[in-house]
Amino acid sequence: MAQSxxxxxxxxxxxxxxxxxxxxxxxxxxxxxRLGQLYAEYARFVAWFASRLLTxxxxxxxxxxxxxxxxxxxxxxxxxxxxxxxxLKTVTLRRxxxxxxWKRVRARFGMAAGSENAEQWVASPEASPEDRAALRELLAxxxxxxxDLRIAWTxxxxxxxxxxxxxxxxxxxxxxxxxRIAAAETRLRLELRDA
Amino acid sequence: MPEARDKVDRAIGAMRGEVWxxxxxxxxxxxxxxxxxxxQRSSRWWLAGIGAAVVAAAVVALVLLRPTAxxxxxxxxxxxxxxxxxxxxxxxxxxxxxxxxxxxxxVAGRAEFEVQKRPNRPFITTVRGVExxxxxTHFSTELDESRPPGVVRVVVSRGIVEVVGRQGxxxxxxxxxxxxxxxxxxxxxxxxxxxxxxxxxxxxxxPEPSAARAASPPPDASKLFEKAHEARRTGDIQGAVSAYAxxxxxxxxxxxxxxxxxxxxxxxxxxxxxxxxxxDAFRRAMTSAPNEGIREDALARLVEAVDAMxxxxxxxxxxxxxxxxxxxGVHAASVRARCVR
Numbered sequence: 001m002a003q004s005x006x007x008x009x010x011x012x013x014x015x016x017x018x019x020x021x022x023x024x025x026x027x028x029x030x031x032x033x034r035l036g037q038l039y040a041e042y043a044r045f046v047a048w049f050a051s052r053l054l055t056x057x058x059x060x061x062x063x064x065x066x067x068x069x070x071x072x073x074x075x076x077x078x079x080x081x082x083x084x085x086x087x088l089k090t091v092t093l094r095r096x097x098x099x100x101x102w103k104r105v106r107a108r109f110g111m112a113a114g115s116e117n118a119e120q121w122v123a124s125p126e127a128s129p130e131d132r133a134a135l136r137e138l139l140a141x142x143x144x145x146x147x148d149l150r151i152a153w154t155x156x157x158x159x160x161x162x163x164x165x166x167x168x169x170x171x172x173x174x175x176x177x178x179x180r181i182a183a184a185e186t187r188l189r190l191e192l193r194d195a
Numbered sequence: 196m197p198e199a200r201d202k203v204d205r206a207i208g209a210m211r212g213e214v215w216x217x218x219x220x221x222x223x224x225x226x227x228x229x230x231x232x233x234x235q236r237s238s239r240w241w242l243a244g245i246g247a248a249v250v251a252a253a254v255v256a257l258v259l260l261r262p263t264a265x266x267x268x269x270x271x272x273x274x275x276x277x278x279x280x281x282x283x284x285x286x287x288x289x290x291x292x293x294x295x296x297x298x299x300x301x302v303a304g305r306a307e308f309e310v311q312k313r314p315n316r317p318f319i320t321t322v323r324g325v326e327x328x329x330x331x332t333h334f335s336t337e338l339d340e341s342r343p344p345g346v347v348r349v350v351v352s353r354g355i356v357e358v359v360g361r362q363g364x365x366x367x368x369x370x371x372x373x374x375x376x377x378x379x380x381x382x383x384x385x386x387x388x389x390x391x392x393x394x395x396x397x398x399x400x401x402p403e404p405s406a407a408r409a410a411s412p413p414p415d416a417s418k419l420f421e422k423a424h425e426a427r428r429t430g431d432i433q434g435a436v437s438a439y440a441x442x443x444x445x446x447x448x449x450x451x452x453x454x455x456x457x458x459x460x461x462x463x464x465x466x467x468x469x470x471x472x473x474x475d476a477f478r479r480a481m482t483s484a485p486n487e488g489i490r491e492d493a494l495a496r497l498v499e500a501v502d503a504m505x506x507x508x509x510x511x512x513x514x515x516x517x518x519x520x521x522x523x524g525v526h527a528a529s530v531r532a533r534c535v536r
Binding site for chain 1: 272
């Protein structure tokens with residue numbers, strides 16, 4: 001297995017702050033080198049962002065791969081760090097939404113992957129059994145929500161995005177974003193209370 | 196209502212903050228690289244055709260790939276993210292893929308496994324009754340029936356596996372770089388055909404093919420050192436690893452051993468992602484280092500290796516050693532950033 005040019009780009013060391021709050025230097029150099037720098041700086045952020053929407057490690061890895069393959073074609077427009085983050089969020093969200101919609105379609109035809117232990121990968125290793133149970137219940141309930149509602153609620157509560165940012169990322173009006181979040185909240189309260 | 200809110204808060208609090216590790220980082224970067232290479236090689240026409248084929252294959256795969264399916268010439272992603280690639284006419288049967296145990300039977304040919312860390316969750320591969328129990332993380336098995344009665348070949352690229360014979364006896368524990376062939380003949384005592392290097396320094400010593408073992412060793416340490424250097428220069432990583440390991444094993448008191456061990460550790464970690472053997476090599480480099488610079492480099496890299504292994508306690512211990520010995524060292528910043536997960 002030959003070492004690839006991107007593979008030797010080291011993972012950026014962790015810092016106490018999530019990568020999403022940091023501004024990185026603008027990548028420069030040859031396209032492949034720039035993509036390598038971009039990947040080293042932002043892969044962790046993209047994975048984190050995707051992991052709030054998707055619960056399986058392989059799905060998250062696929063999304064990270066797709067996002068950076070798309071980035072490879074748009075490197076010239078990815079020069080401003082705040083815009084890079086925004087662009088990555090938008091693309092990651094779209095790819096993750098596709099996965100979620102596709103899973104719902106598969107579920108309708110009885111081909112959904114088993115949802116038991118769905119929390120296994122996303123749960124913190126330190127989480128207690130009770131915490132894991134709560135997380136499993138939440139994920140199961142989110143699985144039952146229409147994708148638009150799920151995404152709006154997740155952006156607001158798991159990604160902690162501002163309302164106007166939720167609207168911008170999902171491409172809808174502020175009023176629609178609020179309505180979706182509220183509808184998701186109502187469904188969650190009902191179903192989690194009944195559970 | 197408050198009960199639902201509490202559950203949501205509790206669930207959110209239980210989510211992990213860190214979802215991306217070095218293994219995933221490298222794996223996905225390799226996949227991106229391969230995809231980009233493929234794009235460059237193909238014309239747009241071909242890409243359109245291949246894209247359609249891939250979409251069709253993905254649709255078929257999504258329908259067909261489920262536990263208990265028998266597969267050939269494909270990549271299978273298991274529920275915990277572990278992956279199995281089969282090739283050379285390989286065929287596997289996923290017997291079970293459950294949180295408590297994964298069991299895969301290699302029916303024919305060769306299969307390569309990339310296994311996620313699974314504390315207390317067995318990942319077992321069987322080939323004609325020979326069991327390979329995974330301790331971690333990357334290895335391949337091959338059922339070779341070209342020479343009757345056939346052999347099961349196991350090669351470990353990273354991590355550790357245990358090989359158990361057909362009558363339940365443990366044949367060997369293999370480290371990264373080790374390989375073994377288990378005969379499928381009737382005489383069980385003949386099981387271990389090519390035994391791994393089980394000496395205490397097995398992690399440093401490179402097992403060599405039998406043909407290479409039969410050849411006379413190079414005459415002196417300087418030749419081995421030059422051979423390793425040349426192999427490295429030409430990109431022959433395995434050749435460089437073998438030469439450095441041979442130098443350390445055959446000339447343990449030579450002045451070059453410290454540098455050789457440091458270089459071996461770097462190759463083990465950066466190119467082969469074999470963190471355990473890399474850590475052993477860095478420890479050896481520290482004890483045999485000809486000067487303080489090499490020793491500092493080796494200690495910094497040791498912190499990096501044990502961090503990559505997820506051994507937080509050792510990582511913190513070695514980190515403290517580094518900070519005490521080299522408070523203003525050249526690697527102080529990178530060492531400080533380690534051991535946080």
